[in-house]
């Protein structure tokens with residue numbers, strides 16, 4: 087059975103505390119449990135103070151068969167940052183501009199940009215699948231979207247990780263494959279009606295909202311927006327176009343990270359749990375897990391977390 091762990095973002099101390107709380111012990115450089123395995127939901131790096139140690143713990147567990155893991159948008163970006171752009175010498179698949187560098191700076195400083203360890207990390211990130219479909223459950227960093235998964239199929243190996251040739255296509259905006267990878271890793275964003283925008287917490291104008299993509303009834307932009315409560319009023323209360331959301335079939339429980347939730351961890355729906363409880367947020371947060379016992383219907387009592 088599996089213990090699923092949400093976005094860690096370099097908070098290795100909280101990761102060790104959470105593993106300890108769940109009965110894992112460190113032996114010979116690897117955390118293990120006699121009966122259970124971990125599934126990491128991605129976003130190991132960026133932001134936090136101990137990113138190298140976080141990757142070391144997760145990687146050792148994966149390599150020794152004690153854990154599975156999927157890719158988060160931060161690992162995807164880290165790989166794209168490190169791959170030279172063959173058509174534009176001196177450039178990279180993810181542009182080294184000020185905004186992208188500031189998002190990635192803590193990681194680059196901790197790992198040593200261009201160091202052998204950095205290259206090892208990138209090689210390991212490339213092995214992470216974009217999603218996992220296991221016998222009793224599903225795992226993806228942000229959005230389970232069967233249509234986009236079909237678009238991505240030609241770019242993935244059987245184990246779900248990206249083929250070497252896929253990186254160029256999946257990092258260049260404008261293709262269906264790019265949109266598909268973005269959606270799985272960052273969630274489904276929809277554009278507001280023509281001419282509408284809202285200002286986010288940093289007062290940046292936004293034309294797109296993150297959505298509760300799993301909702302099975304098309305309703306209004308405000309109903310579907312996944313924004314902090316205090317921003318909700320800025321989202322228009324107009325109907326969304328029919329068919330814009332994939333919904334979720336509920337055939338198996340689904341675990342995601344990514345959404346920076348607050349409050350007491352609980353399932354989003356009967357069949358979907360988000361385990362990102364903002365461990366890397368400015369003031370406080372939690373590192374959150376779900377201790378799955380094979381159930382189809384998720385249970386609030388199976389969440390387990392440590393405070394930062």
Ligand SMILES: [Mn+2]
Nearest residue numbers: 129158159344
């Ligand atoms: Mn994320």
